[in-house]
Amino acid sequence: MTVTRQSFQFADRIPSTPSIGSTTVTSPDHVHLSFGFAAPHLFPIEQLNEAATEAITSSGRQALQYSGAGGQGKIRQWIQSRSAVHGMHVKEDELLVTYGSTQGIDLAINVLVNPGDHVWVEAPSFFSALQSLRIAGAKLTSFPIDNDGVKVELIEQALLEAERSKAPLPKLLYIMPTFHNPGGVTLSVERRIRLAELAQRYNFFIIEDDAYMELNFTGEQLPTLYSLCPERVIYLNTFSKIIAPGLRLGWALAQKEVIQKMKLLMLGGSVGVFTQEILAQLLERIDFEDHLGQLKAYYKNNRDIMVDATRQHFGSDVTFHLPQGGFFIWLAFNPGVNTTELLPLAASKGVSFVGGRSFYIGQDGLHYARVCFSYCNGEQITRGIRALAEAYKEWKSGTVQIG
Amino acid sequence: MTVTRQSFQFADRIPSTPSIGSTTVTSPDHVHLSFGFAAPHLFPIEQLNEAATEAITSSGRQALQYSGAGGQGKIRQWIQSRSAVHGMHVKEDELLVTYGSTQGIDLAINVLVNPGDHVWVEAPSFFSALQSLRIAGAKLTSFPIDNDGVKVELIEQALLEAERSKAPLPKLLYIMPTFHNPGGVTLSVERRIRLAELAQRYNFFIIEDDAYMELNFTGEQLPTLYSLCPERVIYLNTFSKIIAPGLRLGWALAQKEVIQKMKLLMLGGSVGVFTQEILAQLLERIDFEDHLGQLKAYYKNNRDIMVDATRQHFGSDVTFHLPQGGFFIWLAFNPGVNTTELLPLAASKGVSFVGGRSFYIGQDGLHYARVCFSYCNGEQITRGIRALAEAYKEWKSGTVQIG
Numbered sequence: 163m164t165v166t167r168q169s170f171q172f173a174d175r176i177p178s179t180p181s182i183g184s185t186t187v188t189s190p191d192h193v194h195l196s197f198g199f200a201a202p203h204l205f206p207i208e209q210l211n212e213a214a215t216e217a218i219t220s221s222g223r224q225a226l227q228y229s230g231a232g233g234q235g236k237i238r239q240w241i242q243s244r245s246a247v248h249g250m251h252v253k254e255d256e257l258l259v260t261y262g263s264t265q266g267i268d269l270a271i272n273v274l275v276n277p278g279d280h281v282w283v284e285a286p287s288f289f290s291a292l293q294s295l296r297i298a299g300a301k302l303t304s305f306p307i308d309n310d311g312v313k314v315e316l317i318e319q320a321l322l323e324a325e326r327s328k329a330p331l332p333k334l335l336y337i338m339p340t341f342h343n344p345g346g347v348t349l350s351v352e353r354r355i356r357l358a359e360l361a362q363r364y365n366f367f368i369i370e371d372d373a374y375m376e377l378n379f380t381g382e383q384l385p386t387l388y389s390l391c392p393e394r395v396i397y398l399n400t401f402s403k404i405i406a407p408g409l410r411l412g413w414a415l416a417q418k419e420v421i422q423k424m425k426l427l428m429l430g431g432s433v434g435v436f437t438q439e440i441l442a443q444l445l446e447r448i449d450f451e452d453h454l455g456q457l458k459a460y461y462k463n464n465r466d467i468m469v470d471a472t473r474q475h476f477g478s479d480v481t482f483h484l485p486q487g488g489f490f491i492w493l494a495f496n497p498g499v500n501t502t503e504l505l506p507l508a509a510s511k512g513v514s515f516v517g518g519r520s521f522y523i524g525q526d527g528l529h530y531a532r533v534c535f536s537y538c539n540g541e542q543i544t545r546g547i548r549a550l551a552e553a554y555k556e557w558k559s560g561t562v563q564i565g
Numbered sequence: 566m567t568v569t570r571q572s573f574q575f576a577d578r579i580p581s582t583p584s585i586g587s588t589t590v591t592s593p594d595h596v597h598l599s600f601g602f603a604a605p606h607l608f609p610i611e612q613l614n615e616a617a618t619e620a621i622t623s624s625g626r627q628a629l630q631y632s633g634a635g636g637q638g639k640i641r642q643w644i645q646s647r648s649a650v651h652g653m654h655v656k657e658d659e660l661l662v663t664y665g666s667t668q669g670i671d672l673a674i675n676v677l678v679n680p681g682d683h684v685w686v687e688a689p690s691f692f693s694a695l696q697s698l699r700i701a702g703a704k705l706t707s708f709p710i711d712n713d714g715v716k717v718e719l720i721e722q723a724l725l726e727a728e729r730s731k732a733p734l735p736k737l738l739y740i741m742p743t744f745h746n747p748g749g750v751t752l753s754v755e756r757r758i759r760l761a762e763l764a765q766r767y768n769f770f771i772i773e774d775d776a777y778m779e780l781n782f783t784g785e786q787l788p789t790l791y792s793l794c795p796e797r798v799i800y801l802n803t804f805s806k807i808i809a810p811g812l813r814l815g816w817a818l819a820q821k822e823v824i825q826k827m828k829l830l831m832l833g834g835s836v837g838v839f840t841q842e843i844l845a846q847l848l849e850r851i852d853f854e855d856h857l858g859q860l861k862a863y864y865k866n867n868r869d870i871m872v873d874a875t876r877q878h879f880g881s882d883v884t885f886h887l888p889q890g891g892f893f894i895w896l897a898f899n900p901g902v903n904t905t906e907l908l909p910l911a912a913s914k915g916v917s918f919v920g921g922r923s924f925y926i927g928q929d930g931l932h933y934a935r936v937c938f939s940y941c942n943g944e945q946i947t948r949g950i951r952a953l954a955e956a957y958k959e960w961k962s963g964t965v966q967i968g
């Protein structure tokens with residue numbers, strides 16, 4: 163049989179760029195300020211080991227089987243009581259365990275959005291959510307953030323304008339109200355209340371992606387959008403930032419009707435029971451408040467180190483919002499700076515970051531850079547920021563010389 | 566704020582029926598011939614326990630982190646060498662570890678199919694694949710199977726006819742050539758060769774879902790479609806049937822270009838490293854051939870018990886193909902029998918099965934029933950088939966009396 167080399171038209175939904183986060187750099191000295199990862203030394207390995215043994219010995223045979231349910235019982239209970247701590251009182255059927263909140267985002271989007279539907283996002287926004295929205299065929303519009311989160315007054319204006327001109331209203335707004343990735347900002351109470359009202363009035367859904375909410379350095383707690391408007395919010399959270407991402411476990415809270423539809427889209431039944439059983443055992447073995455306290459102390463300290471290094475090495479060349487939680491600092495350079503060009507230069511100096519471009523739906527964000535203070539230790543952060551500043555200065559002088 | 570109860574138009578892609586496999590029956594005596602599950606007592610629990618401990622102690626911190634790669638190294642190697650045993654020689658970049666083959670099916674479909682594209686399937690076919698195809702917006706056409714698998718001559722006729730009349734050609738054929746779920750049949754060598762030629766000639770892709778291939782009771786081995794036509798086949802397999810489904814690990818083999826695109830659609834990066842690390846350790850601890858031998862001996866014996874019980878209790882009321890591997894017997898009743906009506910009656914007698922209807926794209930399959938011999942033990946199988954026969958006889962006499 164002769165092999166005819168025919169071409170084939172693949173589906174349109176395939177994005178052209180890979181997701182961020184992987185790297186080919188292997189030098190042990192390289193500083194990965196690009197990685198939005200948890201600090202591995204804070205994973206509760208010992209208890210996890212006990213948990214795995216217990217899970218396998220006591221319920222291994224069930225845990226290794228398929229399951230049709232919306233999550234393992236103990237984990238569901240843990241999520242319910244933890245949600246209650248944050249003012250969200252959910253019933254059994256308003257909760258779904260997901261394969262990380264990445265799956266939560268994807269299910270929520272696919273439940274709500276037909277190809278061609280309008281979806282509004284923040285600028286900047288989380289690249290995986292943007293990817294998922296593009297694959298679902300959403301028409302995207304973005305709204306800028308400031309130090310108080312997304313500018314809700316602009317959203318309101320746009321809604322009024324759309325209503326007036328009979329333009330399509332959004333079906334969905336995807337938002338990270340707390341310790342935004344990459345912005346580091348938190349949506350103010352006033353804006354939360356207003357946004358919840360708008361969702362009711364204009365009948366759109368909000369995906370509230372609250373992945374970093376627990377990593378709160380101040381203790382000041384704002385009401386979730388879900389608690390303000392449970393009818394029109396799908397609330398997403400994850401064990402990735404508070405326990406470990408490798409488990410791939412997250413959850414969604416929403417109205418019963420929405421959760422049911424999300425379940426229907428979960429091909430292959432629910433999330434694997436094996437890791438759920440291990441996590442359930444783990445949660446019984448750790449003092450969660452204590453564990454969380456350690457995470458917050460470590461990440462806060464890292465943030466301070468990064469802030470100091472940035473002030474020292476960049477001076478007035480960058481500005482940023484001081485994040486009160488989460489993983490990220492979002493560096494704003496002067497307009498005209500091109501961080502995409504800065505990437506290879508920084509890599510040659512031994513540091514990587516994520517260029518602002520990745521967080522925007524269009525060609526914007528070029529003068530921003532996301533640096534992460536969670537994964538690297540203090541020494542690496544200081545070294546990384548110094549190297550980044552050097553790269554920046556070289557880039558600047560190069561540009562000036564040429565220009 | 567008054568809650569306005571507005572209605573909301575959810576996305577069209579949501580299916581109306583849940584996937585099969587879950588149940589609400591909790592009586593301990595109930596026989597679940599509906600479950601297409603592995604036998605839990607054959608899970609290698611002890612080695613798994615060791616494997617988990619080793620995985621967590623030796624590489625826990627990496628295993629709990631995110632990963633951007635296409636699978637853990639040792640698992641990739643295992644898959645490569647196992648594929649070679651079956652005549653499939655794949656390179657590093659022709660392989661992707663997936664979240665069960667359910668994700669493999671979904672990724673493969675989404676890489677190939679735009680909404681409105683034509684996809685051809687077998688009748689009957691695997692319900693999760695049908696679900697995934699519907700969500701992707703595929704236009705489905707089905708082709709019947711007989712004891713030698715799908716009738717490739719009908720596919721060929723349909724291709725010729727479509728070409729002649731300038732009707733749309735399929736972009737994709739989804740097929741289970743070996744120990745078909747639910748049919749139990751295996752595609753003959755001649756048909757395999759012909760199908761591979763047709764895929765080349767008419768430039769469509771084949772998804773070869775080979776989930777049950779290793780559970781081969783005879784030792785007779787046929788060439789995979791992938792080995793016949795690697796340019797146009799996406800080959801899928803899974804650890805669910807040979808190790809345990811709760812791990813949620815499977816794999817895809819395809820051309821580099823296709824694998825790259827599947828990776829791009831994998832939101833949230835690759836499959837969780839944690840379970841991969843555990844599986845990798847497990848595969849080092851078991852003698853796979855030996856383990857597989859135990860599975861095959863047990864399942865073959867169960868099949869024999871089910872066949873005997875069926876012959877004894879049903880006599881000439883049902884016919885079936887004797888499966889030479891896999892999990893299922895596909896019972897054909899006389900046309901006119903309605904197995905959907907039989908379901909509640911059987912449940913009341915303490916046995917469940919899957920009605921044929923679930924495996925068809927239209928309203929067909931009503932006089933079929935899928936019974937599974939892998940999950941239940943011999944005693945349960947005998948009792949279950951007897952109860953099913955009783956239910957059937959009652960249904961028949963009821964129908965006769967009424968009619």
Ligand SMILES: Cc1ncc(COP(=O)(O)O)c(C=O)c1O
Binds near residue numbers: 261262264288
């Ligand atoms: C805002 C946000 N949402 C969701 C996720 C996904 O987390 P996971 O899928 O691990 O739960 C991340 C992780 O980077 C994130 O930053």
Ligand SMILES: Cc1ncc(COP(=O)(O)O)c(C=O)c1O
Binds near residue numbers: 804
């Ligand atoms: C034909 C076939 N393909 C794929 C699967 C999915 O297996 P998994 O997602 O557990 O790998 C099954 C399981 O029932 C099956 O029968």
